[in-house]
Amino acid sequence: MIRPMLLAASLLLMAAPAPSDAADLKRSIFGKTIDGRDVEAITLTNPSGMSATILTYGATLQALMVPDPAGKLADVVLGYDDVAGYEKSANYFGASVGRYANRIAKGRFELDGRSYQLALNDNGAASLHGGQAGFDKKIWSVARVTEGPSASVEMTYVSPDGEEGYPGTLTTTVTYTLDDQNGLAIDYRATSDRPTIVNLTHHALFNMAGHSAAQSALDNVLQLAASRYLPVDEHLIPTGALSPVEGGVFDFLAPTVIGARVRDGAEPQLVVGRGYDHSFVLDGAAGALRLAARLSDPSSGRTLEFWSDQPGLQLYSGNFIDGTTVGKQGHVYRQGDGVALEPQRFPDAPNQKHLGSAVLRPGQVYSNSILLRASPMSRSRE
Structure with a gap:
């Protein structure tokens, strides 16, 4: 069940009065790929000043400006200032990942009696986030843009039969919608002309103090509506167990500083994962949009809620960011500078x-609906 503290906070946010002005949308050329293709940037902005910039490269959230309670904005997602950064990166900053997000053991699965082999792009032990050139490395087409009380952009990508070893032609859409109450919805839909497997998600890495803040994302406070998690083996593949979190280092049922226990060497799961890189079982019924997590920065009061209709949520504490990555505004990202919260199906489920x-x-439609809702500005301090 969703914890009362989470639910009460969400109801207060949703009850806040909405500004009367409409959200708007701007389009521009962000840059070119190494082979000369244009990459477009679409920026959605609401009356509170909250904005989201989405690239056609990887259907990527390049920037997310979030206000604190006094209205001060900060860009809370890690990323790059140019296309080359995204082309060279293996960090999936802000990207839409698929065909199958997360890991598939040995890159193999069976479907309707036939075996399929995928690329082993994760230390030779697993297929990760769709393979060598997953959806994060594709240029998506802008299908539709809208303005009004909410501003949105819909993007599409058609993955041909056999791409990265997956069967079936998969037609995928993602729609980013920014409303006037500081909510950013990210909705994935997909259909296939043959049986296949699908697990799409959004891979932003967040620091609610700001992507270039002095504070690490490990200083953020996290609360999860998840009573169980999936332990992993030495290749970060789920062992098959669904273990209770209560009382251990995976217990985020109450608000907890992420870094408080992340270096607990007595916990073998943190050693093998180099931190948190685990899937949590969300409380409540999958298929219904429900509050999954709250991530906040104590210093600014900047807070983001994560709503999901998926069965699981992957928590990744930026363990493989090694200080060699130069991101936006020339900021060097180091281990723990961003935290990912990825609503999705479970790794290795096939x-x-x-x-x-x-x-x-x-004939079926795959869907994954995500809602990121920021705290509204305090009306007494506007």
Whole structure:
């Protein structure tokens, strides 16, 4: 069940009065790929000043300006100032990842009696985030833009049959919608002409103090509506167990500083993951949009809620960011400078049936709905 503290806070946010002005949308050329293709940037802005910039490269959230309670804005997602940064990066900053987000053990799965082999792009042990050139490395097409009380952009990508080893032609859309109450919805939909497997998600890395703040994202406070998590083996593949979090280092049922326990060497799971790189089982019924997490920066009061209709949420504490990455405004990103909260189906589900089906068949529609809701400005301080 969702904890009362989470639910009460969300109701207060949703009850806040909405500004009367409409959100707006601007389009521009962000840059060119190494082979000369244009990459477009679409910026959605609401009357509070909150804005989201989305690139056609990887359907990527390049920037997310979020206000604190006094209205001071900060860009809270890690990223790059140019296309080359995203082309060279293996960090998936802000990207839409697929066809299958997360890991598939040995890059193999069976579907309807046939075996499929995917690229082993994760230390030779697994297929990760769709393979060598997943959806994060594709240029998506802008299908539709809208303005009004909410501003939105819909992007599409058609993945041909056999791409990265996956069967079926998969037609995928993602719609980013920014409303006038500081909510950014990210909605994925997909259909296929053959049976296939699908697990799409959004891979932004957040620091609610700001992507270039002196404070690490490990100083952020996290609360999860998740009573169980999936332990992993030495290759970060779920062992098959669903373990209770209560009382241990994976217990975020109450608001907890992420870095408080991340270096606890007595916990083998943190050693093997180099920190948190684990899937949590969200409380409540999958298929219904429900509050999954709250991430906040104590110094500014800047807070973001994560709503999801998925069964799981991957927590990744930026363990493999090694200080060699120069991001936006020339800022060097180091381990723990960003935290990912990725609503999705479970890793390796195609090979572990008790984790639920990831199969999409012709005539069915895959969906993953995510809502990021920032705290509204305090009306007494505007």
